[in-house]
Amino acid sequence: MNDISIAVRAVGLRRSLAILAAGVMGTIAAALSAAETSPEKFENYTERIPGQSSTVAFDMVAIPGGEISIGSPAGEAGREETDLAQAKVAVKPFWMGKCEVKWEEFLPFVFASREEIEKNKEDGITHPTKPYGSIYRQRGEKGYPAMGMSQHNAAEYCKWLSKKTGHKYRLPTEAEWEYACRAGATTAYFWGDDPAMAGEYAWFKDNSEETTQPIGKKKPNKFGLYDVVGNVTEWVSKENADAAAVARGGGWSEPVTRLRSASRMIETEEWNELDPQSPPSIWWLSAADWVGLRLVRSFESGEAAPAATSTAAAAAAPAAPATDAVKANYKRYCAGCHGIDGKGQTKLGKSKGAKDYTDPKVKAGFDEARWIKAVREGVEVDGQHVMTGYEEKLTEAEMKALVYFMKAL
Numbered sequence: 001m002n003d004i005s006i007a008v009r010a011v012g013l014r015r016s017l018a019i020l021a022a023g024v025m026g027t028i029a030a031a032l033s034a035a036e037t038s039p040e041k042f043e044n045y046t047e048r049i050p051g052q053s054s055t056v057a058f059d060m061v062a063i064p065g066g067e068i069s070i071g072s073p074a075g076e077a078g079r080e081e082t083d084l085a086q087a088k089v090a091v092k093p094f095w096m097g098k099c100e101v102k103w104e105e106f107l108p109f110v111f112a113s114r115e116e117i118e119k120n121k122e123d124g125i126t127h128p129t130k131p132y133g134s135i136y137r138q139r140g141e142k143g144y145p146a147m148g149m150s151q152h153n154a155a156e157y158c159k160w161l162s163k164k165t166g167h168k169y170r171l172p173t174e175a176e177w178e179y180a181c182r183a184g185a186t187t188a189y190f191w192g193d194d195p196a197m198a199g200e201y202a203w204f205k206d207n208s209e210e211t212t213q214p215i216g217k218k219k220p221n222k223f224g225l226y227d228v229v230g231n232v233t234e235w236v237s238k239e240n241a242d243a244a245a246v247a248r249g250g251g252w253s254e255p256v257t258r259l260r261s262a263s264r265m266i267e268t269e270e271w272n273e274l275d276p277q278s279p280p281s282i283w284w285l286s287a288a289d290w291v292g293l294r295l296v297r298s299f300e301s302g303e304a305a306p307a308a309t310s311t312a313a314a315a316a317a318p319a320a321p322a323t324d325a326v327k328a329n330y331k332r333y334c335a336g337c338h339g340i341d342g343k344g345q346t347k348l349g350k351s352k353g354a355k356d357y358t359d360p361k362v363k364a365g366f367d368e369a370r371w372i373k374a375v376r377e378g379v380e381v382d383g384q385h386v387m388t389g390y391e392e393k394l395t396e397a398e399m400k401a402l403v404y405f406m407k408a409l
Contacts, residue, residue: 078257202230232292342409
């Protein structure tokens with residue numbers, strides 16, 4: 001893999017491409033360093049779930065505060081009675097999940113040990129009953145969004161995750177969700193008013209093949225949120241205990257009009273009509289296999305983002321064990337450029353300007369999330385093929401393990 005291309009993506013400035021073309025390595029390093037932010041600042045970060053595999057992680061996006069008119073105008077095409085009337089509201093800064101919560105994140109909560117479940121009861125955290133049959137419902141497993149849980153189940157997951165990480169996660173309010181979805185747009189859809197563009201941004205009735213799809217495959221909105229509409233509709237928090245449960249964003253089974261930023265789906269008895277239990281389960285929805293969740297975390301004055309945000313902390317974090325399988329993948333996919341020792345002094349590495357992974361200065365600028373993305377998707381710079389993405393050859397865990405292995409060189 002190539003470090004220069006990763007630096008270019010991280011900095012995200014056109015002038016970086018010019019710098020790359022000129023081969024000014026020192027300037028690129030300085031630009032990348034300037035792009036890194038400190039953990040005290042309001043910024044994106046990656047959170048790992050303690051006690052789980054080091055590859056169980058999720059990304060949070062910093063959403064700046066501001067004002068927004070939520071709801072839809074009376075004349076908006078596709079408007080439904082459940083839409084809110086337009087009203088201007090103020091939203092404070094918060095973090096929101098870059099993607100919907102995937103099964104890898106949700107399963108440790110569902111299948112927690114008996115010891116953990118009993119201990120969590122002391123903190124007012126309850127765990128769901130185990131579902132009948134396959135929890136996946138033939139809707140996709142690894143890399144797919146978790147779905148089919150009740151709003152209560154989703155809220156309890158947030159409480160469990162908060163205890164595990166030490167950071168208070170929750171479901172978004174409706175105002176927060178719509179603010180984040182619109183990302184400044186005042187049109188019916190966050191990309192504009194043309195429903196014909198929906199296929200570029202969302203999985204819905206017309207293109208989902210009647211099931212959920214892997215997260216993060218469509219274009220994000222301007223805040224960098226993926227699948228914020230489509231794939232699975234997302235639970236929001238209740239205004240009070242007696243309020244109806246509401247989900248936002250439409251889902252894989254819904255028509256394009258449900259992808260409107262103002263669209264709302266209010267839970268009905270039909271969502272659980274297939275449950276043979278009486279009373280029905282409070283944890284799982286037997287018929288609603290298109291509803292999931294996305295996390296939110298408030299930004300409060302003086303509260304820092306998790307240490308995972310800090311490149312220095314990331315460099316010091318423990319790496320995944322260097323198993324024989326990880327070493328074999330590194331030798332096969334990375335050593336040709338970066339060398340067995342990670343110094344980047346191979347013929348190919350020198351031609352592409354590969355960095356020395358054993359250099360403490362390089363380790364200090366190590367951003368795992370960005371490098372993993374590059375391994376997954378590959379990189380081209382100015383039309384030049386720099387690195388091949390390994391998404392079709394390696395699992396997500398294997399790609400992440402490669403990055404962690406290089407960090408430890």
